[in-house]
Amino acid sequence: MITMNQNALFQTTVRCKISEAKIKKYSRDSQVRQLKDERYSLYLRFKQNRIQGAWFFMEYKNGKQKSHRLGQYPNLSAAHAFTVLQNLVADLSTGSRSSTNEFQTIDELLIWNLDREIRSEQLSKERLVMLKSITEGHLIPNLHGTSINGLQHKDIESLLMKPLREKHYSISYMRVIFQALKTAFTKALKLRLLTYNPLNNMIFTDFVSTPIDVKGCKVRPSDIPNILEQIQNADPFARILSLFMLTHGTRIGETRKAKWRHICFKTKRWTIPKHNTKTKKEMTYPLSDEMVLLLQSFKQWQLDHYYQGNNVFPNSKYDKAPIHRGTASDFVKSVSKGEWTAHDLRKLARTVWADIGIDYLVAETLLNHAKGKLDQAYIHTHIEFQKSEALNRYHLWLKKSCCNCLSPVFQK
The missing domain is CATH 3.30.160 (Double Stranded RNA Binding Domain)
Structure with a gap:
């Protein structure tokens, strides 16, 4: 057979x-x-x-x-199989192989990522607080126990995006949460703690198609006389904080950390160290003659009130730290009565700079926005004089709107 x-x-x-x-x-x-x-x-x-x-x-x-x-x-x-294959081939060529994921569930990965960022001390305190809030307040509760292996679009939609929509979070905040999750996966993959990244082919618009509205400025150049009057009548600390941001277009986080040793009255320069800036690049602002007189008067006012420390905006008379972020926001609210924010002052400055003809690149530099290599090369050779010229012209424009806005006189 x-x-x-x-x-x-x-x-x-x-x-x-x-x-x-x-x-x-x-x-x-x-x-x-x-x-x-x-x-x-x-x-x-x-x-x-x-x-x-x-x-x-x-x-x-x-x-x-x-x-x-x-x-x-x-x-x-x-698609992911080829990514795993590339990692495997690279590991085999060096004689090492990590064939399995270091993490089995998403929350294990998120806890590792948060701990790593805390230990590395690379993020600013504000960004670290935000990452901690996002991780512990949204990502871990919604994705707890979810397996990394086999993670798909439908899982992210049902476990994370849908609950966020139901709680009526803004689209921009939902995107921040989603990007924090993707960043954690990307870092783990680069460190070979994952064999592949299941979020690699996922983008935010897969889950939310509604475009994010750009927040407009609550105030216009025509509102500046009233704003300057509000600032002029404010408490000295709130006045200088608000005026600093309006006259230079700085961020509230950069401004509240200003120190007297960073301000030189002889060279008329205010320097913001790179560890205090969002871009992690040192920033120098020329000071107009009016600002120099105003700051000298403010420093004397602090001495008269028994403060001899180094912080321009001290958290206490013991000078251990500058004011907290919340305190700085409260200062601004006490001036604006809720009608505008610190970021509105920054936007307002940028609008006026455009209106009075300040060069685009000069304005972007004053805002301390990140730039390309070509722009950076141009800046190093041409920009410093133009920054000074631009701010002097702008401060003159402000004085025409309110002649006493930079007055070096403080309330007793």
């Missing part, structure tokens, strides 16, 4: 450029046992149900063949 080989008519291996489309096509053909990528020694072997499979990489070395299992399909998609 002759026994026929049951697999004789089977096309067990198909060579192709493996993709999701090819996998779908050949999963319907029961004669195909596995796919072999024609570019790499990568195989996808179908399971009996034809819906699932397993990824393998065949290593040929010193005349021997060794199989490395990468993961299961569809948990590990075709």
Whole structure:
């Protein structure tokens, strides 16, 4: 009796450029046992149900063949399989291999990321507080226990994005939360703590298609006389803080940390160290003659009130630290009565600079926005004089709107 080989008519291996489309096509053909990528020694072997499979990489070395299992399909998609393969090949070339994820669930990854950022001390205190709030207030509660392996769009939608929408968070805040999650995955992948990043092909607009509205400025140049009058009548600390931001276009976080040692009356310069700026680049502002007189008078006012420390805006008479972010915001609110914010002063300054003809690049430099390499080269050779000229012209414009706005006289 002759026994026929049951697999004789089977096309067990198909060579192709493996993709999701090819996998779908050949999963319907029961004669195909596995796919072999024609570019790499990568195989996808179908399971009996034809819906699932397993990824393998065949290593040929010193005349021997060794199989490395990468993961299961569809948990590990075709696109991600090539990312895992690249990491594996790099590890094999150095003699090391991390074949499994360091983290099994998303919350494990998020706890590691937050702890790493706290220990590295690379983020500013404000950004670290925000990351901690996002991680512990939104990401971990919503994604607790969710497996990294097999994470898909539908999981992020149902577990994270939908709850955020139901709580009526703004689209811009939802994007910040989503980007914090993506950043954590990206860092873990770069450090080889993950074999692949399931969020690599996910973008925010996959979940939210509504465009983010750009917040307009609550005030206009025509409002400046009233704003200057409000500032002029404010408490000395609130007055100088608000005036600093309006006259130089600085951020509230950069302004509240100003120190007297960073202000030189002889050279008429105010320097913001790089560790206090959002861009992590040192920023220098020329001081007009009026600002020099005003700041000298303010420093004397502090001395008269028994403060001899280094902080322009001290948190206490003991001079341990500058005022907190919340206190600085309260100062601004006490001046504006809630009609405008610190950021509105920054926007207002930028609008006026455009109106009075200040060069775009000069204005962007004064705002301390990040710039390209070409712009940076131009700035180093041409910009310092133009910054001084621009601020002098702007301060003259402010004085025409309110002649006493830079008066060096303080309330007793």
